[in-house]
Amino acid sequence: MSEPLFDLVVRGGTVATASDVFRSDVGITGDRITALGTDLGPGRKEIEARDRLVLPGGVDTHAHIEQLSAAGIMNADTFESATRAAAFGGTTTVISFAAQHVGMCLTRVVEEYHALARQGALIDYAFHMIVADPTVEAIEEDIPALVAAGHSSIKVFMTYDRLKVDDEKLLDVLLAARRTQALVCVHAENHGIIAWMVKRLLAKGYTAPKYHAVSHARISEAEAFTRLIGMAELLDQPIMIFHVSTREGAAVIREARGRGVKVFAETCPQYLFMTAADLDKPGSEGAKWMCSPPPRTTDDQEALWRALALGDLQTISSDHAPYRYDESGKLMAGPSPTFKQIANGLPGLETRLPLLFDAMVSKGRLGLEKFVEVTATAPARIYNLHPRKGSIAIGTDADLALWDPDREVTLADEMTHDRVSYTPFAGRRVRGWPVTVLSRGRVIVDDGKLYGEPGSGQFLARSGGEAARPAGRLVAEMDPTRNFGADLL
Secondary structure (H helix, E strand, O other), X not given: OOOOOEEEEEEEEEEEOOOOEEEEEEEEEOOEEEXXXXXXXXXXXXXXXXXXXXXXXXXXXXXXOXXXXXXXXXXXXXXXXXXXXXXXXXXXXXXXXXXXXXXXXXXXXXXXXXXXXXXXXXXXXXXXXXXXXXXXXXHHHHHXXXXXXXXXXXXXXXXXXXXXXXHHHHHXXXXXXXXXXOEEEEEOOOHHHHHHHHHHHHHOOOOOOXXXXXXXXXXXXXXXXXXXXXXXXXXXXXXXXXXXXXXXXXXXXXXXXXXXXXXXXXXXXXXXXXXXXXXXXXXOHHHHHOOOOOOOOHHHHHHHHHHHHHOOOOEEOOOEOOOOOOOOOOOOOOOOOOHHHOOOOEOOOOOHHHHHHHHHHHOOOOOHHHHHHHHHHHHHHHOOOXXXXXXXXXXXXXXXXXXXXXXXXXXXXXXXXXXXXOOOOOOOEEEEEXXXXXXXXXXXXXXXXXXXXXXXXXXXXXXXXXXXXOOOOOHHHHOHHHOOHHHHO
């Protein structure tokens, strides 16, 4: 018998990337892919992948894990439980949030978050830094040092009472990012519009969860996008707009990209598969479907699908924000809270890929290559994880998900592997399921069983990368009436 040439061979599967679909064996040595081709030599171990699709492991770049909210609520998932759920759903890389709150030292926040991840993560991970208190120290000392240490993305909120950063401070953050070649990710909604609506709805007695959707008037999204893009354009600083939910918001992004502004944008399954009507449930049950921004309409869903097809939106993340439907989470204010008192967010790390595979591949909407692109390759490129992550090629990490394209599964609360105890997509039937998942050449999930170990995930240090580099020149430099602009920066 021939000596093994590889540690592992995934044999006879149909490999798919963002650009190609082809039949191939995958040879793995150590934690990397070292060969692609037919009839590869033997491996010490082999996985029969005939009748399977061999796809890159998913890259989910927007997940809230083991994070304290500004309201003082610890979300339900630890790194162990969240990354376990991710692995069962075919995701092998996650970027979560080291969350600064007002009065906290950003450097210390990141250090403490590192300790949690090292202990619990089953898959590879990186962090965004949430900046809620952009002090001089944070801007001039913490951000440059942390970006140099591999944390090359910053998140800022334009709304939420305890998190929002006003326009002047947001410009400070954008400038700090420009100087360090970091990417700025933004939750962009008009805070004043939302606060104004909330006060009037509550005063009129409109307190049920369904009024959360009413309070986030759709114009609050498009207005904030326009304002944010203007600030980013002034400084020539690339941005990522999180969780686009409306037709108008997608149109603002398309127009900006059309004139060359370096703006990236994502949406999430809740905006592609849910509507505001899902919040209209008896009592407080609609709290399970509450997130911000809220789901919108079927017309918005179609607009978002078209924006994905056109490339106006480049990625689909989960925005996993796990709060249990009990007194530890959604019902912390009691069994009959007003919509203002309910924690915003949905679980979604595990269901993201199956939902999208069913829609994009099984039902033929946009196709297999686009599925790989928006769920793995594009997020890896934008956040400077590529080529190590997000694709199948010689030299990349052996992060693979083997899909049974014919397996049909009805999503149910009891089948999830996070600690939330429910899925907002319960009852939905999907076709296509990740049956075997590898992280750096190690089988971590197979046939419904977990083999990964807590703490086996690795931290992924990231530089600024191509996405974070300025596109051209400062608006202030280009305006002859403001030739002093560069001195201001």
